[in-house]
Amino acid sequence: MGSDTINEIWRESYYVQPGIERMKIYKRGWEEADKCKDYNNQIEFRIEYMQDACFYDDVMEIYIVMPELLKLHDEYMAEYGENPYTGSVMWNYKWILGNAMDFYQITEEQFEAFTADFKNRCLQYGFSLRTYYEYCFMFYKFSNWEKADYSYKMFMKCNRDRLSDCIACERDVEIDYLLAVGDIEKALLRAKPLLNRNMTCAEVPEITYGKFLRYYNFQIADGNNEVIEIANEYSDKIRNSITRKKIAQEYQGDVLLNYSLTNPTKGLTYYKRNWGFFEKNRNPVQKFYFAVGVIRLFKNMNDKSIYKMKLPSNHPLYQEGNEYEISTVQKYYDNYAIDMAKKLDYRNKNTYYMDVYKRYVEV
Amino acid sequence: MEEFRFKVNLGGMIEILSDHLYSSPDVYIRELLQNGVDAIVGREKVDEEYKQKQQGKLSLKLDEQKSLSFRDNGVGLTKEEIHRFLAIIGESSKRDIESGKILSDYIGRFGIGMLSCFMVADNICIRTRSVSSNVSYEWIGKPDGTYTLVELQQEIPVGTEIYLEAKNGCEEYFKKDKVEELLMHYGFILPYPILLDDGVDKKRANPTNLPWEGNSINKQELLMFGQIMFQTQFMDCIVLHSEEGQLDGVAYILPYSVQPSTKQNHLIYLKNMLLTEKGQNILPDWAVFTKCIINARELRPTASRESFYEDETLELARNEIGKCIADYLKELAQHDKITFQQFLDVHSLVVKSIAIEDDELYQIFIEYLEFVTTRGVMTGRDLCYSNEPLLYCGMDEYRQLSQMFFAQGKLLINAGYVYSRDLLLKMQDLFDVEVLPVDFSEVEDLLKDVSLEEAEDAVDLLEVAETILKPFACDVEIKQYIPANLPAFFYQNEDAKLLNEIKRVQEKGDNLFWNLLNNFADEIEEKADAVLYFNMRNPIVKKMITTDNRKMLEDIIIILYVQTLLIGGFPLRNNELGMMNDRLLSIMERNLL
Known part of the structure; x- marks a missing residue:
């Protein structure tokens, strides 16, 4: 009965689009597999679930599923000395590391514990440390530049292997580094094959657009109006790809920020359509940028105290008369943005997010 | 500083091409046809009469399992062009000398196509005479990178003839059936006649007209054509046209349902030459219910010539193809409800996915979209006119709440089915209805x-x-x-559910995550x-x-x-x-x- 049910669950999943609904099916799948101790399916349903969580829905879920996946993997390994799922599990482990910088709940000590474990596993299973260093760079670039810089250089030195990200993603990391050191010219040059779509993957160039948009938004906030047009182009590209590639959603906050800096009228329409992104999302950094975008948007209306707009009744600030006190809306997002900035900065031991907040809001 | 030059091992290059770039040695016929067509296009540019009288033709003479000679009566090559284009890998005769850019009316672009002949022959022998010269030449290239060039004493007709002898183990690529199949396969819709002479018969290998071109398109013929090309009896077909990418073709509707994540393989032609049978990136993702034959004139092929670059033209072309298919469905939904219902019976999921992407189609399809509710199955239109907030929830919550909602006559929609949630949310954007996820306050009201x-x-x-x-x-x-x-x-x-799950994992999962899970749990606890x-x-x-x-x-x-x-x-x-x-x-x- 167990295997029939499991096969039926797999079949059901094939007809469901990636995301929350399919994740529910996968979860049912592993619960069934857990019941009958069907090892392959215990692992496979969890792997698929994490993939959907990571790329289509709620990345926080991966941190809740990974402990069991890892334990299942290790128990099998302890018993048989090898595991056919090692490659896949290690790939999923990369997502744990790759998203860590967005979650203040992951302390630096916790991240170090993850990376130490990941490194040991790389050495034990015969993988290059290239990926290990890549993800160390991504985490430390916000908190410890010395470590980040060292990790990046080691990442570039180590050999590629089957655990490595695709060449498009790795090029995107290079862009990240170049933007972090402020070398925009070189970043644009190296990004050329990504931006003209000669080098693409499931995430690139959408995440590359996002990085440039974030860079140019900063520039605009600092008063450089010459880059408005370029920033708008990146913003449009992300907006246009959101329906096709969900990964682009990560930058919805940056799109809103761009509108709030360059075209508040459109920004308001965008906010009314996408406010749910903020409510549903559990990624602190993505929510932070969205919140800052809203605050900045309503800051443009400083001459008014009440603004009339139609929001649906399930909006947390819904008012029947459609009249909203701007200060109330701002406060709602302000509380969140400041809280997140403090928590992220506390973890990162710096003032990066508070500075971002001030850059957009207090200018 | 002393400068050095790279040396290229041609033998190694050929191995790379055959192992990694081309999917099979079959493609040598494609490359021959392609060069031939480009040569004809080249001659049409300089010889108006030739163009007007449509004199371009290709011919292939076969000595079965031994050799073949492929001839075009195109522009031919001068001595300088031979040295330049046949001897330098990566140099293409289709490149504009001044700008260095590839001219768009040629199929070939990379200057590596001829190398594919080395996959089936030890030598490549080319005899050619340029339209601008009376002198004929013979060039023989070898895979070790050497070549000879001699001036022929006798004058040959303007054009190029390529002679290949089968190398050991490659005889099958010179069999009549194989060559005929490959000519059909790659050159089926070429606008120039391809004449095949196997020493016994002489015949034209490709048809004279394309079924989707011309003023009067016969649907039965088109369906028959699709059946021949894909060995499938399709439900219906749609003629495709896009100005972007200069693209024409036909989309056939599959007679069976497919998963929304399916990737269909389409027959894609570039300037009438088969580019790939596995074309995937040319149609919108939602058009999974079609198999297409598409001929593009202005899209940019990748180096393997088996797909297109993801550039803006491709994106626009994809949108235009999508519009052709959407227009067809719109027409069907409005004027041929029986056929549309038949289509829906097979492809309901696809209709839902299209409706999510296209506002206009959504409004047309709404009466066909069905939702499971506590008042039975209701169409989108029923819901729009229900004059009450539309409460929805996922599969699990529906199982939990439906009994009570049903008993109290309250409407609750199961949005756990594929696309249901997005379709409902879109209803809010397009119609004056309120769509809300079920909330605890609604449950408390009951x-x-x-x-x-x-x-x-x-x-x-x-x-x-x-x-x-x-x-x-x-x-x-x-x-x-x-x-x-x-x-x-x-x-x-939801928070209580998550908290429950976190606690379960803490009991059973890897200890490395314990503290992190605690951090998550602490935050959720007060909201659970x-x-x-x-x-x-x-x-x-x-x-x-x-x-x-x-x-x-x-x-x-x-x-x-x-x-x-x-x-x-x-x-x-x-x-x-x-x-x-x-x-x-x-x-x-x-x-x-």
Whole structure:
């Protein structure tokens, strides 16, 4: 009965689009597999679930599923000395590391514990440390530049292997580094094959657009109006790809920020359509940028105290008369943005997010 | 500083081409055809009469399993061009000398196509005479990178002839059936005649007209054509046209349903030459219910020539193809409801996915879109005119709540089916309806307060229940609700579900994550809400209130609790089933004693 049910669950999943609904099916799948101790399916349903969580829905879920996946993997390994799922599990482990910088709940000590474990596993299973260093760079670039810089250089030195990200993603990391050191010219040059779509993957160039948009938004906030047009182009590209590639959603906050800096009228329409992104999302950094975008948007209306707009009744600030006190809306997002900035900065031991907040809001 | 030059090992290059760039040696015919067509296009540019009289032609003479000679009467090559284009890899005769850019009316672009002939022959022998010269040449290239060039004494007709002798083990690529199949395969829709001479028969290998071109398109012919090309009897077909990428073709509707994530392989031609049978990136993702034959004139092929670069033109072309298919469906939905219903019976999922992407189509399809609700299956149009907020929830919550919503005549939509949630949310954008996820307040509205006396009577029950359910972080309340045969109802908000899951994982998962999970749990804890509502209308609950058998009461509370979890489809964490069995056993033992 167990295997029939499991096969039926797999079949059901094939007809469901990636995301929350399919994740529910996968979860049912592993619960069934857990019941009958069907090892392959215990692992496979969890792997698929994490993939959907990571790329289509709620990345926080991966941190809740990974402990069991890892334990299942290790128990099998302890018993048989090898595991056919090692490659896949290690790939999923990369997502744990790759998203860590967005979650203040992951302390630096916790991240170090993850990376130490990941490194040991790389050495034990015969993988290059290239990926290990890549993800160390991504985490430390916000908190410890010395470590980040060292990790990046080691990442570039180590050999590629089957655990490595695709060449498009790795090029995107290079862009990240170049933007972090402020070398925009070189970043644009190296990004050329990504931006003209000669080098693409499931995430690139959408995440590359996002990085440039974030860079140019900063520039605009600092008063450089010459880059408005370029920033708008990146913003449009992300907006246009959101329906096709969900990964682009990560930058919805940056799109809103761009509108709030360059075209508040459109920004308001965008906010009314996408406010749910903020409510549903559990990624602190993505929510932070969205919140800052809203605050900045309503800051443009400083001459008014009440603004009339139609929001649906399930909006947390819904008012029947459609009249909203701007200060109330701002406060709602302000509380969140400041809280997140403090928590992220506390973890990162710096003032990066508070500075971002001030850059957009207090200018 | 001393400068050095790279040397290229041609033999190694050929190995790379055959192992990694080309999918099979079959492509050598494609490359021959392609060069031939480009040569004809080249001559048409300089010879108006040739162009007007449509004199371009290709011919292939075969000595079965031994050799073949392929000839075009195109522009030919001068001596300089031979040195330049045949001897330098990566140099293409289709490149504009001034700008260095590839001219768009040529098929070839990379200057590596001729190398594919080395996959089937040891030498490549080319005889050519340029349209601008009376001198003919013979060039023989070898895979070690050397070549010879001699001036021919006799004059040959303008054009180029390529002679290949089968190398050991490659004889099959020179078999008549194989060559004929490859000519058909790659050159089926070429606008120039391809004449095949196998020493016995001489015949034209490609048809004279394309079924989707011309003023009067015969649908039956098109369907027949599709059947021949794909060995499938299709439901219907749609003629495609896009100005972007200069693209024409036909989309065939599959007679069976497909998964939305399926990637269909389409036959893609570039300037009438088959580029790939596995074309995937040219159609919108939602058009999975079609198999297409497409001829593009202005899209940019990749170096392997088996797909197109993802550039802006491709994106625009994809949108235009999408529009052709969408227009067809629109027409069908509005004017041929029977056929549309047949289409829906097979491809309902696809219709839903299109409706999500296209506002106009959504409004047309709305009467066909079906939703599972507590009032039975309703169409999108029914919902739009229901004049009440449209409450929806996922599959699990629907299982949990539908019984109560149904009994009280309240509308609740199961948005757990594929695309249902997005379709509902779009309804809010396009019509004047309110679409909301079910919220605890709506559930509370269904649970009515009991009278003061009844509340007083239930105090002891609630106290016992609170104590016994404490380990499950579950509060208890007494309410009255319909259906009366439901003794208890368990409600857990999303945070409580997540908290439950985190605790379960902490018990069973890898310890490395313990602290992180604790951090997550601490934040969620205050928002988590789980309540078991006893139903005062239910006779079991009434009995529980009046009983003074404490042991029995505890047993029944646990049994009801686990039962509500099972009805609601909640995951069981702490051996709840075992606990229920223990309690049932305890009741049985007491009654048997």
